[in-house]
Amino acid sequence: MTTLLRCLIVDDNSVNRTLLQQMVRITPGLELVGALPDATTCLALLARQAVDVLLLDVEMPCLSGLELVRLLGPLAPAVVLVTASPEYAPEAAALRVADFLLKPFSYERFGQAIRRAQAAHLLGRRLLVRR
Template sequence: MPEVRVAIVEDEPPARAKLRRLLEAHPGWEIAGEAEDVAGGIALLRGHAPDLLFLDIQLGAENGFDVLARTAPPHPLVVFTTAYHEHALRAFDVAALDYLLKPFDRERFAQCLERVEARLAERRGADGGADDEERLRRVGDFGRAGRLARLVVHERGRARIVPIDDVLRLSAAGNYVEVHTRERTHLVRATLSRLAQRLDPAQFLRVHRSHLVRADFIDAIAPRAHGDLALTLRDGTELLLSRRYRALLPGGWRGD
């Protein structure tokens, strides 16, 4: 693979030094420049055109997202580095390739570089050049305005990507949402209402104030008292479809 030009935008000198040390263990990765604030990050992108940007989210009193918002696409591949998992959904909204939750180790960093190498190989492949850059720019634009394609969950200090296609149902759990897949249940710090706004309402049905269910995961529907319905899911879980949310469903689901 050709040499990869890397930019680092991070306001803490020890964090910049750590990224330098980790990169030194991987030949072929050249640091094109470093910055400690938004203005410096903007200058880096405009002046050096890096292939990869390690971008901290909290840059003093400023926000790392502004580096991308105030520069014109095509942007480099972006890996966010932060101690705050609350920004993960927004990070992937702007088409970030990865999200390193501090403190990360050498193994997690190496996994990140492997992901970068794979994406760069795609960009330099058969669809390379300006056409590929334009395609990536459109993907980023869709991510800002379109439906969620993935969720970011955190387990033992690591960020993990869960494709929406793997999600069977979501349940409110205080300040978190339980994300149920066939293999396990994850937690994401968000509200069910916020996630509902970003999911396809034809794919995920709001059946209760605390539950969103994938439509094709519903196995049976039975009437209950007072206009409610009982839903049986394909894994045997039973949920109540309250009258309030029944009225918001398409006619075929209401039993009209």
């Protein structure tokens, strides 16, 4: 039996949120927890509900995706950053996110990012169990 990974989308652009929601819904192994317009709301939700994979836009008002990842630190779920700006790639790598999706992307590329997030999630669980 395969465990569904709980997935949360955070993007201030409603068109991007809708596209990601559609991709999550047709991807086996993912359960959509929600789709939020900002990182502040995401912080509040993460305080109440467990999430395994976070699909996170970088450029958002008030609190950017990168700032959110830094705030969450080691408690962050597996993160896939989603952005139209390639200049954030070095910082994403430094933060050790599971993947970096550059808009526009194909469903095939989305699938690759999800597989990396699944692997990161499993690795994180193993690390937590060993402590």
